[in-house]
Amino acid sequence: SIPLGYFGGIGRAAREGILVKGSNYLDALKEASIVAFDKTGTLTKGVFKVTRVETRNGFSEEEIIRFAALAEAHSNHPIAKAIREAYGEEINEAEIVEYEEIAGHGVRARIDGTEVLVGNDRLLHRFKVEHDTCRVKGTVAHVVINGKYAGYIIISDEIKDDAPLAVKELKRLGIKKVVMVTGDNKDVAGEIARQLGLDGFYAELLPEDKVRVIEELEKEAQGKVVFVGDGINDAPVLARADVGVAMGALGSDAAIETADVVIMDDKPSKLPRGIRIARKTQRIVW
Ligand code: ADP
Ligand code: MG
Numbered sequence: 001s002i003p004l005g006y007f008g009g010i011g012r013a014a015r016e017g018i019l020v021k022g023s024n025y026l027d028a029l030k031e032a033s034i035v036a037f038d039k040t041g042t043l044t045k046g047v048f049k050v051t052r053v054e055t056r057n058g059f060s061e062e063e064i065i066r067f068a069a070l071a072e073a074h075s076n077h078p079i080a081k082a083i084r085e086a087y088g089e090e091i092n093e094a095e096i097v098e099y100e101e102i103a104g105h106g107v108r109a110r111i112d113g114t115e116v117l118v119g120n121d122r123l124l125h126r127f128k129v130e131h132d133t134c135r136v137k138g139t140v141a142h143v144v145i146n147g148k149y150a151g152y153i154i155i156s157d158e159i160k161d162d163a164p165l166a167v168k169e170l171k172r173l174g175i176k177k178v179v180m181v182t183g184d185n186k187d188v189a190g191e192i193a194r195q196l197g198l199d200g201f202y203a204e205l206l207p208e209d210k211v212r213v214i215e216e217l218e219k220e221a222q223g224k225v226v227f228v229g230d231g232i233n234d235a236p237v238l239a240r241a242d243v244g245v246a247m248g249a250l251g252s253d254a255a256i257e258t259a260d261v262v263i264m265d266d267k268p269s270k271l272p273r274g275i276r277i278a279r280k281t282q283r284i285v286w
Contacts, residue, residue, distance in 0.1 A: 009281030017264035018274045025260040028243045029278035033223030035175055035271065036214060039182035039192060040078060041230030042247055043268060044157040048082035051138060052154040059150035064143045068153060071109035071116040074099050077232065079141055082155045103233045104183045104206040106141065117144035137191065139184055159192060162267045167196050169272035181210045210237045218242065228271055231255020245271060
C-alpha cells in the first residue's frame with residue numbers, strides 16, 4: 001500500500017523549495033522537539049568581510065594579508081574567501097609549494113620558502129605558537145609567518161535577515177529547544193545567540209564535537225533532533241541527526257547528498273514551514 005498523503009506532503013514541501021527525501025523524514029519532522037543550527041552559512045550569511053588587521057612583531061598589514069591570502073588560496077571556507085578578497089590581487093599558484101587544510105582549525109601552507117599558518121587559537125596551540133588572547137567582536141584568523149606570530153585578521157559576518165523569523169516560528173510551533181552549534185569562538189556565538197533569542201549555544205566545536213553534541217541532545221529529547229547546516233565540514237553531523245537538513249544553495253555537494261532534507265533557497269525559516277507541512281500531512285493509505 002502506498003501512503004498517498006505523503007506524496008501530497010512531499011510535493012507541497014518541494015513546491016516551497018523544501019526537498020524531503022522520504023516519507024520517514026516527514027514523520028520525523030512532525031515530531032521535532034530540538035533544533036540545532038550551525039552558525040556560518042546557516043544562521044549567518046556566510047559572507048565574511050575583513051574589518052581589521054592587527055600586526056605584531058614587526059610584520060606589516062600587507063605582508064599578513066598577502067601571506068594569508070596565498071595560504072588560503074585553495075580553501076572554500078568563507079573566512080578564506082574574505083581574506084582573498086581583502087588581498088584583491090591575482091594569486092600565483094606556483095608560489096604555493098605545500099598546502100593543508102585542518103578542519104575546525106585553519107590552514108597550513110608553504111609559500112615559496114615561507115611557512116604560513118592561518119587559523120584560530122586551536123591551530124596555534126597545535127603548532128605551539130604563543131599569541132595574544134584577543135577578545136574582539138568577530139571571527140579571528142591568526143597569522144603565523146615562519147613560526148613567528150605576525151598578528152590577526154578580524155572577519156565579520158552578519159545574521160541572515162530571515163533567521164529571527166525562523167527562531168520565532170519554531171518557538172510558535174512548540175519546539176522545546178532551539179540551539180546553535182559552531183566552531184567559532186564563544187564571544188561571537190554568544191552575541192548571535194543573544195540577538196536571536198536562542199535557548200543555548202555550543203561554541204569552539206570541532207566537526208566531531210558537533211556529532212557528540214547532537215548525540216547528547218538526542219538523549220535528552222522527547223522527540224526528534226533536527227540539525228540544520230550548510231555542510232562545510234558538517235556531513236557527519238547531517239548524517240547523525242534524526243533529521244539532517246542542508247542549505248542547498250551554499251552547501252557542498254557532499255552535504256546535499258548526505259542530508260535528509262534540503263532547503264533550496266538557504267532560508268532557515270523554511271524549516272518551521274516544513275514542520276508545519278509535515279504536521280498537516282495525513283497518512284492516507286489505500
Ligand atoms: P562553523 O561553520 O561553525 O564556523 P567550521 O568548522 O567551518 O565551523 O570552522 C570552525 C572554525 O575553524 C572557524 O570559525 C575558524 O576559526 C577555523 N577555520 C576553519 N577553516 C578555516 C580556514 N580555512 N581559515 C581560517 N580559519 C579556519
Ligand atoms: Mg560551517
